[in-house]
Amino acid sequence: MAREPNEDTDAFITEVCWHYFVNEMTQAEIARMLDVTRLRINQAIQRAKVEGLVKIQIESPFLPRIDLQESLKEALGIERAVVCPVNPDGYDYHRPVGAALAAFITERLSVSPWRSFGVSWGLTLDSAIRKLPRGSFPDLEVISILGGTAQGSSFNSFGIASGFAGVLGAHYSVLTAPIYLSEGIDRDLFLSQYALKEHFEKFEKLDAVLLTCSNVSQKSFLVEHGLPKEITPEGLVEAGAIGDVLGHFLDKDGNSVSVDVDQRTIGMPLEQVFAVPEKIMAAAGAHKVGIIKAACRKGLVDTLVTDDMTGRLLLEQAESDIAFID
Amino acid sequence: MAREPNEDTDAFITEVCWHYFVNEMTQAEIARMLDVTRLRINQAIQRAKVEGLVKIQIESPFLPRIDLQESLKEALGIERAVVCPVNPDGYDYHRPVGAALAAFITERLSVSPWRSFGVSWGLTLDSAIRKLPRGSFPDLEVISILGGTAQGSSFNSFGIASGFAGVLGAHYSVLTAPIYLSEGIDRDLFLSQYALKEHFEKFEKLDAVLLTCSNVSQKSFLVEHGLPKEITPEGLVEAGAIGDVLGHFLDKDGNSVSVDVDQRTIGMPLEQVFAVPEKIMAAAGAHKVGIIKAACRKGLVDTLVTDDMTGRLLLEQAESDIAFID
DNA sequence: TAGGTTAACTTACATATGTATTTTGATTTT
DNA sequence: AAAATCAAAATACATATGTAAGTTAACCTA
Numbered sequence: 001m002a003r004e005p006n007e008d009t010d011a012f013i014t015e016v017c018w019h020y021f022v023n024e025m026t027q028a029e030i031a032r033m034l035d036v037t038r039l040r041i042n043q044a045i046q047r048a049k050v051e052g053l054v055k056i057q058i059e060s061p062f063l064p065r066i067d068l069q070e071s072l073k074e075a076l077g078i079e080r081a082v083v084c085p086v087n088p089d090g091y092d093y094h095r096p097v098g099a100a101l102a103a104f105i106t107e108r109l110s111v112s113p114w115r116s117f118g119v120s121w122g123l124t125l126d127s128a129i130r131k132l133p134r135g136s137f138p139d140l141e142v143i144s145i146l147g148g149t150a151q152g153s154s155f156n157s158f159g160i161a162s163g164f165a166g167v168l169g170a171h172y173s174v175l176t177a178p179i180y181l182s183e184g185i186d187r188d189l190f191l192s193q194y195a196l197k198e199h200f201e202k203f204e205k206l207d208a209v210l211l212t213c214s215n216v217s218q219k220s221f222l223v224e225h226g227l228p229k230e231i232t233p234e235g236l237v238e239a240g241a242i243g244d245v246l247g248h249f250l251d252k253d254g255n256s257v258s259v260d261v262d263q264r265t266i267g268m269p270l271e272q273v274f275a276v277p278e279k280i281m282a283a284a285g286a287h288k289v290g291i292i293k294a295a296c297r298k299g300l301v302d303t304l305v306t307d308d309m310t311g312r313l314l315l316e317q318a319e320s321d322i323a324f325i326d
Numbered sequence: 327m328a329r330e331p332n333e334d335t336d337a338f339i340t341e342v343c344w345h346y347f348v349n350e351m352t353q354a355e356i357a358r359m360l361d362v363t364r365l366r367i368n369q370a371i372q373r374a375k376v377e378g379l380v381k382i383q384i385e386s387p388f389l390p391r392i393d394l395q396e397s398l399k400e401a402l403g404i405e406r407a408v409v410c411p412v413n414p415d416g417y418d419y420h421r422p423v424g425a426a427l428a429a430f431i432t433e434r435l436s437v438s439p440w441r442s443f444g445v446s447w448g449l450t451l452d453s454a455i456r457k458l459p460r461g462s463f464p465d466l467e468v469i470s471i472l473g474g475t476a477q478g479s480s481f482n483s484f485g486i487a488s489g490f491a492g493v494l495g496a497h498y499s500v501l502t503a504p505i506y507l508s509e510g511i512d513r514d515l516f517l518s519q520y521a522l523k524e525h526f527e528k529f530e531k532l533d534a535v536l537l538t539c540s541n542v543s544q545k546s547f548l549v550e551h552g553l554p555k556e557i558t559p560e561g562l563v564e565a566g567a568i569g570d571v572l573g574h575f576l577d578k579d580g581n582s583v584s585v586d587v588d589q590r591t592i593g594m595p596l597e598q599v600f601a602v603p604e605k606i607m608a609a610a611g612a613h614k615v616g617i618i619k620a621a622c623r624k625g626l627v628d629t630l631v632t633d634d635m636t637g638r639l640l641l642e643q644a645e646s647d648i649a650f651i652d
Numbered sequence: 653t654a655g656g657t658t659a660a661c662t663t664a665c666a667t668a669t670g671t672a673t674t675t676t677g678a679t680t681t682t
Numbered sequence: 683a684a685a686a687t688c689a690a691a692a693t694a695c696a697t698a699t700g701t702a703a704g705t706t707a708a709c710c711t712a
Contacts (some may be wrong), residue, residue, distance in 0.1 A: 110462035136436035
C-alpha cells in the first residue's frame with residue numbers, strides 16, 4: 001500500500017460550499033484561492049450535496065400541483081395529497097418524494113407540536129432525512145415502529161429513527177428486533193421482553209406515523225431481501241397480496257392475506273395505525289399504485305406524499321388493482 | 327406600447343426550481359419538458375435565487391474560522407464572534423455576512439425563545455432576510471428601533487421589520503418616523519405622540535437587537551443620503567466621528583460627538599441598547615474597522631458577525647482608530 | 653392597413669462544470 | 683536501492699450555463 005486517501009474534513013467542505021453557494025465564486029476561483037485542484041472542490045461540493053450538508057429549500061414546493069392534489073383527495077378518499085414534480089426520464093422517485101416529505105414534515109412541525117411520531121424504514125425516508133433542515137425539538141420523540149433487516153442503515157429502523165432525531169434535535173427510541181421472527185419463536189413470549197414491551201407501549205400515544213409501502217416484486221427490498229425463506233413472493237401473490245405496509249401483506253381491499261406472516265411480524269399492528277391522528281404515507285412509482293390505493297381504501301392514510309407521475313396513474317387506473325410482478 | 331412582459335408566476339418558478347435543484351435536471355431538459363425556451367428557465371432560476379425563493383442552507387457554516395473567532399473575542403472583549411469566509415476579489419460583504427447573520431439568528435431562535443428583538447436597517451439585514459429559512463414564531467415580535475429614510479425599502483425600518491416578521495412567521499411593529507427630525511421640531515413633543523410612545527416603550531423589554539454600523543464616508547448610505555443638510559460629514563469628522571451606530575455618530579472610544587445630532591435622532595437611545603441582553607452587530611468592510619472597534623469598546627456589542635477579511639483587519643490594526651474618508 | 657414598438661424567440665459563443673484518462677511522485681515492499 | 687503501488691495532480695474534453703447579439707411576430711397607434 002502507498003499513501004492514505006486524503007479525506008476532506010467537514011470544515012474544508014463547509015468553507016468550499018460557503019464560497020460556492022453564498023459568495024457565488026466559481027469552482028476554479030475557489031481552487032485557486034485555497035490552493036487545491038479544481039477536482040477536489042468539485043468533489044467536495046458533490047459530497048456536500050449527497051450527504052445533506054447543503055440543503056436547498058424551495059419555498060412552498062407543492063404550490064403548482066394543486067389540481068392534481070385535489071383530484072387525488074377526492075379519488076382516494078383521503079384528507080390531503082402532496083404531489084411533487086418529477087423527472088419522467090431517469091425516473092427516481094426517492095429523492096423528490098423524500099424532499100416533499102421533508103418539506104411537509106417541516107411545515108407540520110411548525111404548526112402542530114407533535115410529541116412523538118413513528119417511522120418505518122426505506123429509501124424514501126432516508127432521502128427525507130437528508131433534505132430536512134436542522135431543527136430543535138427537544139420534546140419530540142421519534143419512534144421506530146418496525147423491526148429491521150440486517151442490511152444497510154436505510155433498511156433498519158435504527159438508521160431512520162436516529163437520522164430523523166438527529167436533524168430534528170429530538171430523542172428517539174428504536175425497535176431492536178428483526179422484522180420477521182424466526183419460525184418456532186413464540187411472538188407473545190418474544191414481545192414480553194422488558195425493553196420491547198416498553199417500546200410497544202409508545203405506539204399507543206403517537207401523534208403521527210410516517211408509512212411507506214411496496215408491491216410484491218423484485219422492486220421491493222423487503223420481498224427481495226427481507227422475507228424469511230419459508231415465505232415466497234409467489235405464495236403471497238397466490239394468496240392475493242398486491243403489496244405490503246409495515247411488513248403486512250395486503251390484498252386489493254387492504255386486508256391481510258396471511259395471518260401466518262402477521263403473526264411473525266415485529267412492528268406496529270395495523271389495527272393500531274388506524275388510531276393514529278396523522279397517518280402520512282410517502283410512496284411513488286408505477287409498481288406501487290395498487291398497494292397505495294389499497295392502503296387508502298382501508299383507511300391507513302390521511303396524507304399521501306407522492307409525485308405527479310404516480311398521482312396521474314392513481315387517477316387514471318381507478319379500476320385496475322393488479323399486483324405487479326415485473 | 328406593444329406586448330406585456332410575461333411575468334412568470336410563482337408556481338412556474340417553483341416547479342422549475344424543483345426540477346433543477348431536487349431532480350437535478352439540466353435547464354435544457356426542463357425547457358424541453360415544459361415547452362419553453364431555455365432562457366426562461368435560466369432566468370426563473372436566477373430570479374428564484376435573488377428573491378430568496380430557494381434557500382441554500384449550509385450546516386454549521388462557521389465551523390472553519392474558529393481560530394479567528396477566538397482571537398476576535400479576545401481582542402475586542404466581546405462574548406462571541408461569528409466569522410464567515412468571503413471572496414477577496416469582487417468584495418461584497420452584504421451577502422455573506424447577511425447569510426451568516428441569518429444562520430446565527432436561526433440557531434439562536436431554536437435555542438433561546440426571544441419574545442421580541444429590535445432591528446435597524448441596511449443592506450446586510452436585507453440580505454439576512456433573504457437567506458433566513460421560513461419559520462413559525464407566532465409569539466415573537468420584531469421591533470424597528472430606528473426611523474427611516476424616504477428611499478428604498480432596505481433603508482427604512484418598515485421593509486426590514488416586516489421582512490423579518492414575514493419569514494419568521496412573527497408579528498412586527500414599525501417606527502413610522504424619519505431618522506432625523508427637522509430642525510425646529512421639539513423632540514420630546516414629537517415623541518409624545520401616542521403611537522410613538524407606545525412603540526418606544528417596547529424598547530425596554532427587547533431580548534435582542536440587530537445592530538449595524540457605518541463609517542463617515544460616501545460608502546455610508548446614511549451619510550450620503552440620510553443626513554439633514556445642516557449636518558455635514560466634514561463637520562462630523564472634525565468633531566472626531568469615525569462612524570455611526572443607530573444614527574448616532576461616535577468617536578474612537580464610542581462616545582457621541584454631537585449632542586445636537588443625538589437630539590434629533592429618532593430611534594433607540596444608545597443608553598437603552600446597553601441594557602439589552604443580546605446585542606448582535608453585523609458589519610464588515612475595511613472602512614468599518616474603526617467604528618466596529620469603537621462600538622465593541624463601548625460595550626454596544628455582545629456578538630459580532632463579520633467576515634474573515636474584516637476580522638483579520640480588526641486584529642491587525644489593533645491600534646489604528648482612524649476615520650476613513652475615501 | 654401600414655408602421656412603430658417591444659417581448660419573446662433564435663442563434664451564437666465564452667465560460668463553467670463534471671468526468672475520464674494520463675502523469676507524477678510519495679511511500680512501501682522486496 | 684530498485685520496483686511496485688496508489689493517491690493526487692495534470693490534462694483533456696464533452697456537456698451545461700450565462701449572456702449577448704440579431705430576428706420574429708404580436709400588439710398598438712394612427
